[in-house]
Amino acid sequence: MNSIKYVHTNIVAKDWRKLSQFYIDVFDCKLLQPERDLSGEWIDTMTAIKDVRIRGVHLALPGYESGPTLEIFSFEPEVSRNQEPKINLHGFGHLAFHVDHVEEILNKLIAHGGERLGDVITKKYETLGTLTAVYAKDPEGNFVEIQNWKK
Helix, strand or coil: CCCCCCEEEEEEECCHHHHHHHHHHCCCEEEEEEEEEEECCCCCCCHHHCCCCEEEEECCCCCCCCEEEEEEEEHHHHCCCCCCCCCHHHCCCCCCECCCCCHEEEEEEEHHHCCCCHHHEEEEEECCEEEEEEEEEEECCCCEEEEEEEC
16 A cells, blocks of 8 residues: 655745745745755656756745645746636635734735735634635735634
């Protein structure tokens, strides 16, 4: 039987240094060394991209010491999507962070170049507790959910 373990989520960034710093500053992620600088035939073969160069880092997520991680990489050559991202677009949706104070972290996110997507909501679920949450975007337009659950 195979052993399976989730290891990371990757964000392909326009500027991996700036985006990594955003997640460190806003969500208390921690930088994990070494920085990655990947190139050569092996990575060309793996990605099916000729002469690719991938640079970036892994970040320890808050609440975890040995994974999973948030991997933030930039690629050369770079390719961008041709449509405006939307919260309901097929594929990767969002990262979610549980915080003590949703509005406080939302304000911190905005101060560091992110933006609010919708309004902060509070919803009581009889069996789960009370959810306070908001969707937002990081500085490169990736979606983030900031949430708090109280019993």
